[in-house]
Amino acid sequence: MLRYTLLRLLGAIPTLLLVIVLAFLMVHAAPGGPFDDERVLPADVEANIAKAYHLDESLPKQFVRYMSGLLRGDLGPSYRYRDHTVSELIRSGFPLSLQLGAMAITLALLAGVSAGTVAALRQDSLLDRVIMSFAMTGISIPVFVIAPVLVLLLAVKVHWLPAGWSGSAGAAKFVLPVFTLALPQIAYIARLTRASMIDVLGRDFIRTARAQGLSTSTLVRVHALKPAMLPVLSYMGPAIAAILTGSVVVEEVFGIPGLGQFFVRGALNRDYTLVLGIVIFYATLIVFLNLLVDILYGVIDPRVRYK
Amino acid sequence: MLCDMKSMRIPILIAVLGVVAACGGAGKSGDATSVLNRGISTEPESLDAHRARSTQAADVLRDIGEGLVSYTASGELTPGVAESWELSDDGLTYTFHLRANAKWSNGEAVIAEHFVFGLRRLVTPATAAFYAQMLADVSNAARVTSGVMQPSALGVTAIDDQTLVIKLDRPTPYLISLLTHPATFPMHPASIEEHGDAFARAGNLLSNGAYVLAGWIPGSVITLHRNEHYWNNAATAIDEVQHHVLTQEMTELARYRAGEIHVTSSVPPESFEQVRSELGDQLHISPYLGVYYYGYNLIKPPFSGSPALRQALSMAIDRDLLVEKITGRGESPAYSWVPPSVDNYEPTVFSYALLSQDERNNIAQGLYEEAGYSAQSPLQLELRYNTSDTQRRVALAIQSMWRDVLGVETKLINEEFQVLLANMRDREITQVFRSSWMGDYNDAHTFLSIMQAGNSANMPAYNSEEYDSLMKRAAEQVDLGRRRLYLEEAERVMLADHPVIPIYFYVSKHLVSPQVQGWGDNVLDYHYSQHLSLKAAE
Numbered sequence: 001m002l003r004y005t006l007l008r009l010l011g012a013i014p015t016l017l018l019v020i021v022l023a024f025l026m027v028h029a030a031p032g033g034p035f036d037d038e039r040v041l042p043a044d045v046e047a048n049i050a051k052a053y054h055l056d057e058s059l060p061k062q063f064v065r066y067m068s069g070l071l072r073g074d075l076g077p078s079y080r081y082r083d084h085t086v087s088e089l090i091r092s093g094f095p096l097s098l099q100l101g102a103m104a105i106t107l108a109l110l111a112g113v114s115a116g117t118v119a120a121l122r123q124d125s126l127l128d129r130v131i132m133s134f135a136m137t138g139i140s141i142p143v144f145v146i147a148p149v150l151v152l153l154l155a156v157k158v159h160w161l162p163a164g165w166s167g168s169a170g171a172a173k174f175v176l177p178v179f180t181l182a183l184p185q186i187a188y189i190a191r192l193t194r195a196s197m198i199d200v201l202g203r204d205f206i207r208t209a210r211a212q213g214l215s216t217s218t219l220v221r222v223h224a225l226k227p228a229m230l231p232v233l234s235y236m237g238p239a240i241a242a243i244l245t246g247s248v249v250v251e252e253v254f255g256i257p258g259l260g261q262f263f264v265r266g267a268l269n270r271d272y273t274l275v276l277g278i279v280i281f282y283a284t285l286i287v288f289l290n291l292l293v294d295i296l297y298g299v300i301d302p303r304v305r306y307k
Numbered sequence: 308m309l310c311d312m313k314s315m316r317i318p319i320l321i322a323v324l325g326v327v328a329a330c331g332g333a334g335k336s337g338d339a340t341s342v343l344n345r346g347i348s349t350e351p352e353s354l355d356a357h358r359a360r361s362t363q364a365a366d367v368l369r370d371i372g373e374g375l376v377s378y379t380a381s382g383e384l385t386p387g388v389a390e391s392w393e394l395s396d397d398g399l400t401y402t403f404h405l406r407a408n409a410k411w412s413n414g415e416a417v418i419a420e421h422f423v424f425g426l427r428r429l430v431t432p433a434t435a436a437f438y439a440q441m442l443a444d445v446s447n448a449a450r451v452t453s454g455v456m457q458p459s460a461l462g463v464t465a466i467d468d469q470t471l472v473i474k475l476d477r478p479t480p481y482l483i484s485l486l487t488h489p490a491t492f493p494m495h496p497a498s499i500e501e502h503g504d505a506f507a508r509a510g511n512l513l514s515n516g517a518y519v520l521a522g523w524i525p526g527s528v529i530t531l532h533r534n535e536h537y538w539n540n541a542a543t544a545i546d547e548v549q550h551h552v553l554t555q556e557m558t559e560l561a562r563y564r565a566g567e568i569h570v571t572s573s574v575p576p577e578s579f580e581q582v583r584s585e586l587g588d589q590l591h592i593s594p595y596l597g598v599y600y601y602g603y604n605l606i607k608p609p610f611s612g613s614p615a616l617r618q619a620l621s622m623a624i625d626r627d628l629l630v631e632k633i634t635g636r637g638e639s640p641a642y643s644w645v646p647p648s649v650d651n652y653e654p655t656v657f658s659y660a661l662l663s664q665d666e667r668n669n670i671a672q673g674l675y676e677e678a679g680y681s682a683q684s685p686l687q688l689e690l691r692y693n694t695s696d697t698q699r700r701v702a703l704a705i706q707s708m709w710r711d712v713l714g715v716e717t718k719l720i721n722e723e724f725q726v727l728l729a730n731m732r733d734r735e736i737t738q739v740f741r742s743s744w745m746g747d748y749n750d751a752h753t754f755l756s757i758m759q760a761g762n763s764a765n766m767p768a769y770n771s772e773e774y775d776s777l778m779k780r781a782a783e784q785v786d787l788g789r790r791r792l793y794l795e796e797a798e799r800v801m802l803a804d805h806p807v808i809p810i811y812f813y814v815s816k817h818l819v820s821p822q823v824q825g826w827g828d829n830v831l832d833y834h835y836s837q838h839l840s841l842k843a844a845e
Contacts, residue, residue: 032725035437037360038742040732040763042440044432044453052435081525082353083507089525148557156564163565164558166528166551167344255553255562257526265350265526265554270725 005295012287019283020070020276024063027272034079034270053079066276075277080269086277089262094281097251097258101243103178108185108239113232115186116193117220120228123198131190138187143246147180147253165256177254181246185239189232197228230301237293244282340546341841343823344568346553350526355507356489357429357436362745362832363572367550368489370531370836371514375403375422375471375486380838382749382829384483388417388493388515389471398478398785403471410536412519417493419465425494427451427458438490441747444479478785481750488748517543517837527552531836544825544840560818569820569841570834576697579636582818589818592637593828594648596746597813598754599641601690601705602767604737605806609686616686617805619674620739622659622667623712624705630811633704634697637816641809644798645754648812648830652751652791655799668712675713687716691731692741693724701810702741731766742766743813749831751794752781758801769806 035041035049050056054065069076075086115135119128154176155163162173200206201224209223248260259278266274351364359368377387389403409417429436430451442448446462462474475482485491495513502511509530512520517539518531529550533543551568553559556575560582562568574582574590583590603610603617610617626640639647643654659667680686690706692698702719709715722730730737744764746753757764759775774797781793815832824840 030725031723031729036725036728036732038728038744038764040766041437042763044449045435045437045439046763048432048439048452049435049437052433077504080352081350082358083355083505083523084525092525148561151558151561151565156561159565162567164551164553164562164567166524167549167567252555253558255527255551255555255558257524257552261526268724 001295001298005291008291008294012284012291015287016280016283020067020280021063023276023279024066027267027270027275028059028062030270032270034272036270066273070280075280076273078266078271078274080266080271080274086273089274090259090277090281093257093259093262096256097244097247097260100174100177100181100247100250100256100258101240103174104181104185104243104247105236105239107178107182108189108243109232111182112186112189113193113225113229116190117197117225117228119190119194120197120201121216121220128194132194135187135190138183139191141183143180143184143249144253146183147176147250150176150180151253165254177250177256180253181243181250184246185242188239189235192231192235193228196231197224200224200228203227226300233293233297233300237290240289241286341544342547342549343545343570343836343839343841344549344551345570345836346559346562346568346572347529347550348552348554348556348559348572350552350554351529353507354512354520354523354529356425356492356494357434357438358507359489360437365489366833367529367531368492369487369516369833370518370548370550371512371516371520371534372489372492373409373516373537374488374492375405376483377487378829378831378833378835380825380827380829380835382827382831382833384487387487388422392483398480399475401473401475401482402466403473405469405471406538407469408538409515410538411495411513411515412534412536413513414536415495415513416468417515418468419471420468421493421495422471422491423463423465424496425492426463427461428494428499429490430461431458436490438488441485441488441490444475444477444482446474446476477782478790480787480790481748481752484748484750517835518548521547539837543837545836548836563818563820569823570826571818574636574816574818576634576636579816586818589821591815591817591819591826591828593815593832594639594646594830595813595815595832596646596648596749596753596830597743598644598646599638599701599743599810599813600644600741601808601810602731602740602742603806603808604734604740605767605769606734607738609688610738613678614803614805615674616678616680617808619671619678619713620709620715621657621805621808622671622674624708624808624810625664626810627664629701629704633700634811637814638811639814641811644758644802644807644809645751646746646812646830649746649751649754650749651787653795654751655795655802657802671712675715680713680715682714685714685716687718688738689718689720689736690739690741691720691722691727691737693727694721698741705810734768740766745813751791751798755794755797755801758806767806769801769804771800771804774800774804 033055054062066076077085078089081089115131119131122128151163154161161175165173206219206224209219247258248264251258251261252264262274263278266278347363347366349361349363351359351367352361353359353364354368356368356372359365373387375387375389377385379385388405388409390406392401392403394401405417405419411417426442428434430439430442430448432452432454439452447456447460450456451458451461464472466472493515498511498513499506505511509520509522514520514534517534517537519534521532522530531548533546534540537543553562556573559571560575560578563571605611630638630640642656642660645652645654647654659670690702692702699721706717706719709717727740731740731742744754744757755778756762758769759765759778760770777793777797777800781790781797784790784793819826822842824842825838826834
């Protein structure tokens with residue numbers, strides 16, 4: 001397994017290089033630059049700014065400059081948030097996005113698996129129908145609709161929860177963003193779990209276990225849940241990706257200073273270094289997460305062998 | 308299947324505990340001190356006044372710094388660090404007398420040398436300051452910025468600690484209002500030397516204004532605390548100011564309605580009617596120094612050398628209908644280039660401004676035909692605007708007005724803002740484009756100067772010798788009345804050429820909590836926190 005992990009890690013290097021080159025070319029190919037504005041600068045001023053940020057150099061030269069910084073672990077200064085470096089912004093934004101994401105995934109798993117299991121056990125009952133229609137609704141309504149509605153109801157109308165992020169104290173400010181972010185995933189996981197659980201519950205080994213007189217709760221906990229979780233586990237990759245992208249919207253709507261917000265702003269502002277830094281950071285993260293999921297899969301399912 | 312749910316409980320438990328622990332520690336409340344919560348619509352680029360650019364950055368900088376001159380709550384000029392000043396008879400030399408009790412937030416005195424240092428740093432090429440051109444009329448400023456002269460050649464001198472002299476190349480009546488801009492604030496040389504690029508961070512940044520930077524979470528909130536050393540600290544009522552970065556107008560409105568912020572930076576168009584009916588007494592709408600316009604690309608067909616066509620399109624737009632039905636937030640229709648709210652100026656308006664829209668349409672149809680177009684061979688043009696709901700609605704309305712009145716076939720092209728800017732600058736594919744201009748200071752010059760040939764913000768590439776010579780004559784005048792006549796004449800000449808279609812003048816829109824006292828509406832839309840106070844909540 002160690003050999004497998006090392007090989008996969010080595011294989012990640014060209015992938016990441018390709019990502020960096022492509023991202024570098026793409027951000028620079030986008031029309032406009034980081035310092036373009038409706039109030040166009042006088043030529044002298046513009047030249048001074050281009051020089052200060054090395055934008056007057058040729059693209060290959062800029063790339064070499066960027067790569068040599070990157071090799072020293074320096075992602076450069078942000079063009080838009082000029083008092084901060086890209087590394088600082090990632091350090092300040094990522095923990096928040098991670099916290100949000102972790103909470104949302106945890107909530108999605110707990111709520112989704114429970115709801116899905118209950119629905120599977122009471123297949124075709126009224127409860128099943130209610131849960132599944134909620135799930136359908138959760139999948140269909142986009143985050144940017146749910147979020148303002150929840151804010152209006154719970155923050156503006158009844159003042160139970162804060163409407164925004166900055167300046168509000170305590171855990172309450174996490175509730176709405178986490179719930180909003182988790183909702184579509186709860187729905188999706190509930191549907192996955194239900195389908196997979198129904199399938200597993202019909203298998204021979206479950207019938208055998210039942211014949212041995214196991215109670216339904218033991219049956220589900222000990223025997224059925226784990227195999228039924230396999231599709232959910234493979235869905236974790238897309239789920240994490242969905243939460244990462246969903247967090248972009250949630251962070252915008254709630255004004256949370258996470259990485260998603262920086263990414264969107266960075267792209268719109270042509271903040272080359274910030275966009276590149278976050279792309280590289282995410283790419284690295286995703287490569288490692290994929291590796292992790294593959295390894296985990298083997299831990300849960302002994303039929304998978306590492307070659 | 309050896310692993311049962313028991314062993315999975317622990318990681319879940321840890322995750323949950325970690326989450327709870329992570330959100331527990333953030334609590335704080337400051338009931339003893341008064342805290343003002345304000346929304347700002349974009350993150351300031353920097354709190355180094357020379358690396359900052361946006362009006363939002365300037366708003367925060369005006370809370371923490373103070374220039375030679377400042378503004379009252381209602382937007383009148385008032386002495387700042389300078390107690391008084393005088394102008395020489397030739398209009399070329401200003402002498403400022405600084406107050407002896409002006410202090411930095413570390414207790415050191417603010418002296419004339421700090422202004423000299425700041426202004427030199429502003430024009431130095433290596434600073435790469437966005438507002439380096441602000442001082443263009445100060446002796447040698449442009450030559451320093453272009454690298455021809457050393458910063459020490461700048462016409463700014465400290466005679467002694469309390470006396471500062473600024474020498475100008477030409478009379479600049481608006482210099483005093485320029486000196487309220489954060490780019491001209493004093494800078495503390497020792498702290499810049501000590502901290503380098505990091506001097507503008509919380510803990511490092513020395514300020515000479517009513518507040519001092521206490522914390523900055525990028526993308527979220529900037530916290531300011533009262534500056535105990537500020538010379539007028541006794542007049543400051545609010546102890547702490549939080550500038551919340553709220554890029555989404557709807558989020559800002561929700562937070563205002565939830566009672567989390569006292570002052571909003573805007574009001575979303577889609578909720579404007581509702582806000583007006585429900586919170587009308589808290590809504591502040593005030594004329595603003597900004598014009599929303601459509602520009603023509605004057606160096607390419609069909610608009611090069613066809614003033615009749617340009618006038619026809621301009622006249623066919625029913626601006627009154629547009630501001631009433633489409634923008635609907637109190638904007639005023641624009642029949643001139645310079646907003647009517649500008650000081651010491653009477654904007655020239657289009658000759659047709661007094662006609663009814665029907666009469667204008669008739670004339671427009673005549674001009675359209677004169678330019679060689681008809682129902683059989685209609686003008687086909689492309690209108691570019693940046694992607695946004697308001698821009699789209701305005702463009703759709705104008706498209707239909709042009710079609711109904713003249714039969715023009717307009718293709719609407721929406722582009723991401725940066726793409727539109729790039730196209731406007733290239734002047735290759737643009738025909739008609741949406742843009743706007745916001746005044747930097749309260750003087751007609753800030754609007755008229757950009758239409759001079761060669762000005763980098765002259766997007767239509769307007770080029771008129773008559774206009775340029777009138778602007779030059781205006782710049783030579785020491786007498787304000789005569790200068791004004793030249794400027795007004797220049798605007799008349801420019802409007803007659805129709806290089807742009809001014810559509811409406813902006814207004815500032817804020818929701819201000821009834822708790823906030825001392826708010827003053829003004830054309831500059833400057834609202835210093837030091838002028839505000841908070842009444843206890845009812």
